Amino acid sequence: MLWRYDAHMSTPDRPRILITRAEAVLGENWDDYARCVQRAGGEPMPADLAAGSEACRDFDGLIVTAGVDIDPARTGAERGEYIRETNPARDAFEEALLAEALRRDIPIFAICRGHQMLNISRGGSLLQHLDRRDPHRARRGEDGESIVSGWHDVEVAAGSLLRSITGTDTVRTNSRHHQAVLTSTVGVGLSVTGTAEQDVVEALEDPALSWCLAVQWHPERPEMTDEPTTQNTSTALFEAFVAACAERAGRSAPVERGTAS
Numbered sequence: 239m240l241w242r243y244d245a246h247m248s249t250p251d252r253p254r255i256l257i258t259r260a261e262a263v264l265g266e267n268w269d270d271y272a273r274c275v276q277r278a279g280g281e282p283m284p285a286d287l288a289a290g291s292e293a294c295r296d297f298d299g300l301i302v303t304a305g306v307d308i309d310p311a312r313t314g315a316e317r318g319e320y321i322r323e324t325n326p327a328r329d330a331f332e333e334a335l336l337a338e339a340l341r342r343d344i345p346i347f348a349i350c351r352g353h354q355m356l357n358i359s360r361g362g363s364l365l366q367h368l369d370r371r372d373p374h375r376a377r378r379g380e381d382g383e384s385i386v387s388g389w390h391d392v393e394v395a396a397g398s399l400l401r402s403i404t405g406t407d408t409v410r411t412n413s414r415h416h417q418a419v420l421t422s423t424v425g426v427g428l429s430v431t432g433t434a435e436q437d438v439v440e441a442l443e444d445p446a447l448s449w450c451l452a453v454q455w456h457p458e459r460p461e462m463t464d465e466p467t468t469q470n471t472s473t474a475l476f477e478a479f480v481a482a483c484a485e486r487a488g489r490s491a492p493v494e495r496g497t498a499s
Contacts, residue, residue, distance in 0.1 A: 252281035253298040253483035258335065258352070260287040260328045263305050265385035265414070270458040271301055271349075274473070278480035287327060291334035299345045299483030302332050302352030304456065307417060313363045320367035320416065333359045340447070345482040347475070348442075348452035350415055356452045357442060360425025365418045368436060387412035387461065392440040392471075398431035399451055400441050403478045404470045411440070411455035411471050412462055419454070428452075449482035451475070 257271045272282035285294045309324040310317050312333075332352070336359045339346050348356040354364055392409050394401045401407065409432075419439040424430055432441025432453065444450040455471070456462065462472035 252279060253480060253487045254283050254296065255280040255299040255301060255480065255483060256283050256285040256294055256297040256335065257301045258285045258287075258303050258328075258332055260305055260331075261323075261325060266304055268303065270460065271303055274458050274463060274476040275301070275480060277473070278476040280476075280480040280483060285335065287325075287331050291331055291338065294335060295338075297344065298487040299347070299479060300335055300339045301479075302336065302346070302348040302355055304350035304352065304414070306351070308351065308354055308358060308364065310364075310366060312358055315363065315366070318366040329355070329358075343448050343486075345449035345479060345486060346444075346447070346451070347479045349458065350454060350456055353442065353452035353454050354415075354417055354419055356450075357419045357423070357425045357428065357439075360428055362419065362425030362428070363423045365420050365423065368416050368418055368438070385414065387414050387456070387459070389413065390434050392432045392434050392455070394441070395429075395431040398429070398441075399443050399449070399478075400431045400453075403474050406470070409471045410468055411453075411457075412459060412468075413454070414456055415454060448486065449479065451479070 255275045257268065257275065259268050275282040280299065283297065305328065306323040306325050307321050309326045309329055310321060312329050332355050336346065336356060389410065389412055392411050394404055394407050394409060396407065420437045421430060421433065421439055424439060427444055427446060428442045429445055430439050431443050434440045438454065440454045442452040457472035457475050462468045
């Protein structure tokens, strides 16, 4: 049975996790993030672009999600020929939420586009397009409509938060992006803790915060969470994030593995 978010399922004693939500994107599903948060013991809360950042004040953790391309104008760059749909209002909205989470030292988990947005919010920039499709870019499925992930290894830095969660120095992840953070474009105060071929930064952390992790892959997707060999780079990340949110909020957040499907 497909899991769907229902606000009436709310459990007040769980840590409140804001999850950004904006435009519909083929192959992306906001409910996947909410499912992972609920399974890990958190209370998923949509942070809708239409509501504005001022309406998103009462939260214990922030997830910045995947989506359309980030507008190059955000970093003062000219728009390249491979930039697709952008949403400058979403860029500003998520940057404001990240600034609020930073100010209050609220745990941050940034995913795919969110990973790139965190970097930009710290003065970093992006490569606008990876010329080589493999292994990073997604592609059309055999049906001509679905979007199929690429797959590759990520080298994990010793002594990092990511290393403490995954328990290994090399992990296997999915991949669905064409913009990228490079080692030469990292923002101020961020540490590179995961890398892949083509000089792509796959994970960023801010060691000055209590908990801050950004990953370029998609840990929320069932192709990651439902596969035992990749749960250390999917389910385990959500569990660690929600535990950090619960600790900050002074709440207990028991993990309920397998209770939502």
